[in-house]
Amino acid sequence: MHSAFFPLALSAYTAVSAIGTGLDATRKALQDRQGGLRPAEPDDAPARWVGRVTDIEAVELPPELARFSCRNNRLAELALRQDGFAAAVEHARQRFGAGRVAVILGTSTSGIAETEAAYRRRPKGQTALPDDFDFAATHDLFSLPRFVRARLGLSGPAFSISTACTSGARAFMEASTMIQLGLCDAAVVGGVDTLCRMTLQGFGSLALLSEGPTRPCASDRDGITVGEAAGFALVVAPQHAPSGTPVLLGAGASSDGHHMSSPHPEGLGAVSAMQAALAASGLEPGQIDYINLHGTGTRANDSMEARAVAHLFGREVPCSSTKGWTGHTLGASGALEAVIAALSIQDGLMPGCLGVTEIDPEFEIDIVTANRSAPIRHVLSNSFGFGGSNCSLIIGAPAGAGA
Amino acid sequence: MSGIECFVGGIALLGPGLPGWAASQAVLSGSEPWQDTPVTIPPPAMLAPVERRRTSLVVRLALAVSAEAVGDTGLEAEGLDTVFASSNGDGAVVGAILDALAISEGAVSPTQFHNSVHNAAAGYWGIGARSTRPSISLGCHRDSFPMGLLHAASQVAGRGVPVLFCAYDAPLPEPLAPLHPTDFPFAMACVLTPERLPCSRARLTLQYVPTADDAVDPPSAWEEMERGNPAARSLPLLAALAAGRARTVALPLLDGGRLDIEVSP
Numbered sequence: 152m153h154s155a156f157f158p159l160a161l162s163a164y165t166a167v168s169a170i171g172t173g174l175d176a177t178r179k180a181l182q183d184r185q186g187g188l189r190p191a192e193p194d195d196a197p198a199r200w201v202g203r204v205t206d207i208e209a210v211e212l213p214p215e216l217a218r219f220s221c222r223n224n225r226l227a228e229l230a231l232r233q234d235g236f237a238a239a240v241e242h243a244r245q246r247f248g249a250g251r252v253a254v255i256l257g258t259s260t261s262g263i264a265e266t267e268a269a270y271r272r273r274p275k276g277q278t279a280l281p282d283d284f285d286f287a288a289t290h291d292l293f294s295l296p297r298f299v300r301a302r303l304g305l306s307g308p309a310f311s312i313s314t315a316c317t318s319g320a321r322a323f324m325e326a327s328t329m330i331q332l333g334l335c336d337a338a339v340v341g342g343v344d345t346l347c348r349m350t351l352q353g354f355g356s357l358a359l360l361s362e363g364p365t366r367p368c369a370s371d372r373d374g375i376t377v378g379e380a381a382g383f384a385l386v387v388a389p390q391h392a393p394s395g396t397p398v399l400l401g402a403g404a405s406s407d408g409h410h411m412s413s414p415h416p417e418g419l420g421a422v423s424a425m426q427a428a429l430a431a432s433g434l435e436p437g438q439i440d441y442i443n444l445h446g447t448g449t450r451a452n453d454s455m456e457a458r459a460v461a462h463l464f465g466r467e468v469p470c471s472s473t474k475g476w477t478g479h480t481l482g483a484s485g486a487l488e489a490v491i492a493a494l495s496i497q498d499g500l501m502p503g504c505l506g507v508t509e510i511d512p513e514f515e516i517d518i519v520t521a522n523r524s525a526p527i528r529h530v531l532s533n534s535f536g537f538g539g540s541n542c543s544l545i546i547g548a549p550a551g552a553g554a
Numbered sequence: 555m556s557g558i559e560c561f562v563g564g565i566a567l568l569g570p571g572l573p574g575w576a577a578s579q580a581v582l583s584g585s586e587p588w589q590d591t592p593v594t595i596p597p598p599a600m601l602a603p604v605e606r607r608r609t610s611l612v613v614r615l616a617l618a619v620s621a622e623a624v625g626d627t628g629l630e631a632e633g634l635d636t637v638f639a640s641s642n643g644d645g646a647v648v649g650a651i652l653d654a655l656a657i658s659e660g661a662v663s664p665t666q667f668h669n670s671v672h673n674a675a676a677g678y679w680g681i682g683a684r685s686t687r688p689s690i691s692l693g694c695h696r697d698s699f700p701m702g703l704l705h706a707a708s709q710v711a712g713r714g715v716p717v718l719f720c721a722y723d724a725p726l727p728e729p730l731a732p733l734h735p736t737d738f739p740f741a742m743a744c745v746l747t748p749e750r751l752p753c754s755r756a757r758l759t760l761q762y763v764p765t766a767d768d769a770v771d772p773p774s775a776w777e778e779m780e781r782g783n784p785a786a787r788s789l790p791l792l793a794a795l796a797a798g799r800a801r802t803v804a805l806p807l808l809d810g811g812r813l814d815i816e817v818s819p
Contacts, residue, residue: 157712250764250811259671263648266730270656278729286733291641292672292693297809306764306811310701313643313672313693321690325705328712332558334704334762348655349648353667404688408632408680411608412668423686537668538677540689 156431157331159323159399160392161384161546163239165230166490168380168477169202173233178494181502184522186476188364188376194348197355200364201346202378202478204229212298219298221262221289222345222379227299230343230381239385240303243337246391253307253335254300255326257318257342259482261311262289264347295343307335313482315536316445317404318342319382320485320544324402326386336391341383342486350481351377357412365448365479367472368457368518369507375447378478382486389550397493400529400547401434403427407539414451414535418459421445421533424541425463428531432545436464438529439545441501443488445533446472447479456533457514464516468531471519475505485534485542492530492546499526557761557816560710563753564627564745566619567792568593569779570738574622582789582796584775593739600631600682608665609678612644612724615741616675617682620720623743624683627753631683634718634745635709636676639692639702641784642723642736643672649727675722695734698723699742699787700805700813706746707760716747721785737782742792755795759816791815 165173169187170180180187191198210225231237243252269284288294296309312318312325319342326338354360354377361374389398405427407420414421429436442464444456453472460470473491480487495501503519510518528548535541565575571588572578580586598606598617609617616638624631642648647670654660668674673691680689694701699721706719722741726734747754774780776789787805794801794817803815 263652266652267655270652270729273656280729280733284733286730287695291695291734292643293641293695293697293808297695300809306809308701308704308762308811309694309697309809310705311693312690314676314689314691315671315673325690325708328708332708332712333556334558334708349651349662349667349670352655352662353651353664353670356662356664356667404690405686406676406680406689408683408685410681411674411677412664420686427688536673537671538673538689538691539680540673540677 156401157327158389159327159330159386160389160396161399161493162387162392162396163236164384164490164493165234165236166380166382166487167204167226167230167233168480168487169204169378170476172206172229178498180476181500184505186364186505188478195351198351198360198377199362200376202376203346204379216298216301218285218288219294221265223258223262223295223343224298226345226379226381227295227343230383231302236383237303240339243385244304247336249304249306251307251336252305253329253338254296254305254309255322255338255340256296256299257312257322257482258292258295259313259315259318259344260347260350261292261294263349264345265289267348299339303339314540315538316481317485317534317536317540317542318482320534320542321404322486323399323489323544324404324542327402330388337385337387339383340386342483343381344480344482345379346377359449361448364506365474366506367446367448367474368453368504368510368514370509370511372448372453374449376478378480380477380480380483380487382483382490395549397496397549398547399544401428401432401545403431404542409539412537414455416455418455420539420541421456421459421535422462424543425531428543428545434529434545437467439468439531440527441495441530442468442470443492443530443532444470444472445535446474448474457516461515466515466517469501469517469519469523471502471504473502488532489544489546492532495530496527496548499524501525557759558707558711559757559759560707560746560748561750561754562744562746562758563751563755564623565755565795566622567742568615568619569740569786579796582793598682601678605681610644610646610669612722613675613678615724615739616720616722617679619741619743620679620718623745624718627745629716629745632685633687635687635715636679636689636718637702637706638676639698639721640723641693641695641698642726643693644669644674645726645730649730695808696784697808698784700807704760704762704813707758710746710748714748716745718743718745721788723783723785740783740786742785742788757818761814763812763814765810
C-alpha cells in the first residue's frame with residue numbers, strides 16, 4: 152500500500168573532501184586519478200595516512216553563528232559556499248517558505264574534536280572544561296543541523312541522524328518519506344564528518360588502519376584510511392526540479408543483527424539493503440550500470456561486500472570504491488558518494504579503484520581498477536556501518552536523458 | 555498540511571519513581587502521588603551472556619523499555635523497524651574515551667570504541683531481537699524526544715510499517731556533566747502502527763509548527779523532570795495516554811517552532 156518509493160530530485164548538490172572543494176575539483180580529481188590521501192601529521196597518530204581537507208582552518212562562520220565554530224561546522228560552511236548551493240537553498244526557501252524546508256543531516260562525531268581540544272586545554276590539575284567550550288553548539292550531534300538551518304535561514308524540521316557510517320546515506324532516504332508525507336516540500340540532506348582523535352585512535356585500537364593509502368578491493372588491502380568530507384544535496388519532488396536533474400530513485404536499509412563492529416560474513420544485511428533499494432526503484436539488478444561500493448579497504452568489509460554484490464549482480468555490473476581517493480569519511484561517506492554517483496552519471500565515468508595492483512582473487516564481481524567511460528543511467532551506492540547498519544541508494548539519470 | 559497519523563500501543567517507561575508502564579499508570583494519570591525512588595535497570599534478557607556483559611547502563615536502559623513495549627503488543631520484535639533517539643548516546647563511554655585521549659599514550663579500547671557509536675543501543679537491539687529490519691538513531695539534543703517521535707511517526711505513515719520508538723538518556727560523566735545536565739536515567743518506548751490494533755491506546759496526530767506563538771500549554775506537572783532528562787520530555791504525552799483522555803500536547807523546540815501531538819483515545 153505505501154510501498155512505492157517517492158523519488159527525489161537532487162536539484163542542487165555539492166561536496167568537499169580530500170580530493171577537492173566543490174564539484175569541479177572533485178570531478179577533475181576523479182578523471183585525472185588524483186587521490187587526496189596524504190601522510191598523516193603527528194596529531195593523527197596512530198594513523199599513517201589521512202584524507203584531510205586542507206582548506207578548513209581558514210573558514211570562518213558568519214559572526215552571528217560564531218558559537219557553532221568547530222572543525223565539523225567549518226567544513227559544512229565551506230561546502231555550503233560551493234556550486235551555488237546556498238543560493239539554490241535560498242531559492243527553495245523563497246519558493247516554498249522557510250518552514251517548509253527540512254534539514255536532515257548525518258554525522259558520527261559532530262564537533263567532538265572541539266571537546267578533545269577542550270580536555271587538553273585544561274590547566275594541569277583542573278577537571279572542569281574551559282568556560283568558552285560550547286558543548287551544545289559543537290560537541291552535540293544536533294550542532295550540525297542547527298548550524299546549517301540557521302546559516303540557511305530555514306525553519307523546517309531539523310534531524311541529526313547518527314547511524315555510524317551509514318548516517319549520510321540515511322539522510323537521503325529519510326527525506327523521501329518526509330517529502331512524500333508533506334512534512335516538508337524540500338530538504339537539505341547530507342553528511343559531514345571530520346578528523347578527530349576519537350575515530351583515528353578508535354580504528355587504530357581495532358587494528359583497522361592501513362599502513363599506506365587505503366586500497367579497497369586489492370588482494371593485499373590492509374585497512375582503512377580515515378578521511379573527512381561534507382556532502383550536501385537539496386532534494387525536492389521531481390516535478391519541482393528543472394529538467395536534467397539527477398534523481399534518487401530508490402533507497403533501502405537493513406540491520407545485520409549480528410555483531411557491533413564485524414559485518415555479517417555472508418553479507419545478509421548488505422544483500423537485504425541492496426534488494427530493498429532495487430525494489431524501491433523498480434529496477435532489476437541488470438539495469439544498474441555501476442556500483443559505488445562501500446569498499447572501506449578492510450579485509451572483512453570488502454570480502455563481505457563482494458559476496459553480497461556477487462549474490463545479487465554476479466559479474467555483470469562494474470564496481471569500484473572511491474575511498475582510495477577520499478579515505479573513509481565515515482558519517483559523511485554516504486552523502487559524498489551519492490554526489491560522486493551523480494557526477495558518474497553526468498560524466499559517464501566509472502572511477503576505477505586507486506592503487507590496486509591485484510584484485511582480490513576471491514572476489515567474483517567486476518572490479519574496475521582503471522577509469523572506464525560508458526553511458527551510466529543508474530548507480531547503486533552502498534554504505535555499511537558499526538552497529539550492523541546498512542543503507543543502499545540508487546541514483547538515476549535525469550528523466551529523458553539519453554544514454 | 556494535515557497532521558501525521560499513527561496509533562500508539564505497547565508503552566513502556568523507566569525513570570525515578572516510574573518503574574514501568576503498568577506500575578506507573580496511577581502516578582502518571584494523577585490518581586497517586588509521585589515518589590522519588592531510584593531507577594532499577596534490569597540486565598537485557600534478550601542478549602546472550604557474552605553480548606550482555608558488553609552492554610552499559612544506557613544500553614540496558616534502552617533495551618529494557620524497548621522489550622517491555624514490544625512485549626505488550628503481541629508483535630514479533632524481529633519484525634519491527636526501529637527509531638532510537640537520545641541526546642547523550644552512551645555518554646559514559648564517550649566520556650571515558652575523551653579521558654583516555656586527554657592523557658598522552660592513553661589507549662582507547664576496541665569495545666569502548668564500537669560502543670561509542672550513537673547507534674550502539676540500536677545495534678544491540680538488532681542482535682538481541684535477531685532483527686534485520688531498518689533502524690535509525692537520532693541525536694537532537696533537547697529535541698530528541700519530539701523529533702524522534704516525529705521521525706518515527708513519519709516512517710509509520712509514509713512506509714506503512716510498524717515502528718518501535720525508544721527515547722533514552724542517562725547522566726553524563728564529569729567533566730561533561732555540568733555542560734548538559736542530565737540528572738537521572740530516563741527512557742520510554744512505544745510501538746507505533748499504521749492501523750489500530752488490539753493493543754492500541756490512542757491515535758496520535760502530529761503537527762510540526764515552524765513558528766510557535768506564545769500560546770502553549772500551562773506548565774506541565776512534570777516540568778521539573780522534563781528539565782532533568784531530554785527523554786523525560788515524553789512525560790506529558792505519557793500522562794495523557796495513562797489518563798486515557800483526548801488532549802493535545804505541545805512541545806516547544808530548541809530553535810523556535812513546536813511539535814503538537816493530538817492524542818485521541
